[in-house]
Amino acid sequence: MNKLLQSDLSEFESLLEKVKSQGLDYINTIDDRPTSSHQKIPETLGLDKQGLGGRKTLQLFNERFEPLIVSSSGPRFWGYVIGGSTPASIMGDWLASIYDQNPQAIKGTGDISANIELETIQLILDLFDLPKSYVGGFVTGATMSNFTCLAVARQWIGKTAGKDFAKEGITEKIPVLTATPHSSAIKSLALLGMGSNNIVKIKTIEGHKEAISIDDLEAQIKKLNGRPFILISSAGTVNTVDFDDFKAIKKLKETYNFWWHTDAAFGGFAACSNTHKHFLEDWDYSDSITLDCHKWLNVPYESAVFLVKEEHRLLQTESFQNSNAPYLGDPLENFNYLNFLPENSRRLKALPAWFSLRAYGKEGYTSIVENSIGLAQYFGKKIEESHDFKLLAPVRLNNIVFNLKRKPNQNVLDAFLNQLNGSGKVFMTPTFYHDEKAIRASFVNWRTTEKDVDLVCEEMQRIINAI
Template sequence: MHELLQRDLLDLPALLAAARATALTSLTGLDERPAAVRPQAPEAALLRSAEPGAAAALRLFEQRWLPRLAGSAGPRYLGFVTGGATPASLVGDWLTAALDQNPTAGWDSEAPELERQTVRELAGWFGLGAAHQGAFVSGATMSNFVGLALAREWLGEQRGVRVSEVGVSALGPVTVLSGAAHSSIHKALSMLGLGRQALQPVATLAGRDAVDPRALELALQAQQGRPVIVVANAGTVNSGDFDELRAIAALRERYPFWLHVDAAFGAFAALDARVADRVAGLDAADSVCVDCHKWLNVPYDSALQFTRHRALQLRVFQNAAAYLGEPDEKAGGADFVHLTPENSRRWRALPAWFAVQAYGRAGHAEIVARNIDGARRLGELIAQQPGLELLAPVRLNIVCFALRGCTDAASVQARLERLRDSGEAFLTPTLFQGRWAVRAAFSNWRTRMDDVTRIFEALKGIS
């Protein structure tokens, strides 16, 4: 063994104690840390410590990199739909790294069974029945990719070809219909060889991000019976809007289509009785995307993909290697190596398992409700502020608003950089209904109402 590795192995208790102290210092001051920082000019080469070994690397990290990181796990970072890491999920994540399990197959441990149990528990939270089975993936982008990969295989089945065997060229032209698809849908279509141009935007309801059900039906009629893919949204990125899932699912009585629902954060509406009806009908989907490092508040990277078509999933992602075993097509029996794009994979289920065990549905429902209350309050304050204009009702956890006098991307960006540099809050720009705007996304477990007041005061300062 290399002498440095040997030394660090012997010093491991002290190294872990030092890392613990660094983490605690950072987390203890998180509420008052700048929400984001201005990136500095990049250096020409990797800065190296004068000394070798893990302890010196930790000191260099504390000096050079830690002060330049965003407080993205904190309560005033609203730039993306970004959760933090609850205490339980952080414990689970540390143990994930320490135990270093590869839950790809069930030959060597029961790590995959913990994942199956956690997936089943969370499916129940979102109102998904026993027909839906799932797995952990790296994020919403990969979850959407998996769902659309299954949709692609289903389309091939309707046309008498196995895309997973003969390739996408045998499929012919593909149509994907959606009202306000997330950018990750475009990326997934590109990666799957279907092409971004396969996506045909469908008109949304006036002033909203939700698809117009009548316009969707007309688009389906225009296909003249050809099977297509429909991507529905449960929580749009700009305004937190929802498609009417039950109405969309009912259209399958007359038109053939695969229904994929992007519910990356919107699925968690099921935990708040005030808004739970917005995800009614989610169980009717053929595939569903849910992101855990958003509202479940587990560390990056973690998401769920669900489908009621496990046989198609095995067909697409089965791995042909004797040492990995054959896929078992019995429900629930397949190893994860045959279910997702990855072979080796991080034990992402463990932080989620800790979160579920520690706080349960009720504890996470409180986070969801508190975030919704915070978003509503910020919306009320913005609506009363002369320099700000609320552009959409606060339907869930997203506040979409304009800065008066800022009519282009550059002017909005400049104001938001001032906000960032103040350290008080971090928000990101967007384009909503043809107007450059700002969105504030509430999903962090730490955010309280006094943070909302503080964020609003900072917004007043740049309006």
């Protein structure tokens, strides 16, 4: 054995204690760690011939990169819809690395950790009150979840025309109807060969809405003259968390032949709220659903779930099966994630989610979601009462979209946001809402409190007064 490997193995407990101590220091001081970094980016170093060993490598990391690490998992990082990791999810994540499983098969004598994943999917269905008629699995994020669901939708479109797109390739344009899709869904259309520009854009409801106009949707459906299509609906748009009318879409599905995909990356968590779950009525009639766990489930990156109705199991297998691996047997008789999702090699992504769901249960996640919604409303009220800021859309769930009250030019708004983020006390993201440049804040972190909102509002006021 290599001497450095042997040395690290003999000191393994001590090395892990140092990492644990450093990790606890980050967690215990996360409120004070800046949300942005002004550190100089170090020059790239080449590979050492002999290596440094674990202890010196940790020291090198701390010298070169640790100061760059921002509190993106902290209570005032309100950009990109990032959830912080719960204590239990970190436990699961550490063990996922230690056990280093490749969860694929559920039978046999090899790695059968995929059974943990199957159970975790059932816990997620319970959390969202979804029927057991969905097959699900873990992927890296909303992009791959949308990709997986839309790949099965693509195969469904082909089969309606008597073709196998997975084997033969796409031979015709596939109609995709949507109003306010997330960029990851558009990227997925490009990756799947359906074309990111080949969508039929549906009008949104008039006023400050991002939801599909059902009247325009039906008008566009009629123009297809009975041709099957894919509908991408939103359970929480990226800016204002607007929800499409699922009851109306369900009614359309009774008349027209289409694949219904719902992107519920973080808006699906409204199902955990006693006051907001009505937004999701009838979403369980979707053929497929995207959920993002490293958002409101508050587990570490990379973690998302795809859900596809079990009745489409054959189509999913046709889309992803390892056709050149006959030793795997019949993919429908011998379940194996190799045949149900894009990756052949995966870490045990389900374990952090399993730990967190088991640790905190339905009531725990209801409290996380309700707290986030309450804080969004609190911040929204502060914006409404301000003399300097204005809300651009009503607070529907957990996102705030706002602007400066005085008519700003782009430079003033950019200067304000750059100074705000540069303060290191909070991080928000720029966005566009109805062609107007704006700022978006998203509440999903289990640590955030009203004190954090008050601190941010004070900083916003200080900066706008200076400008």
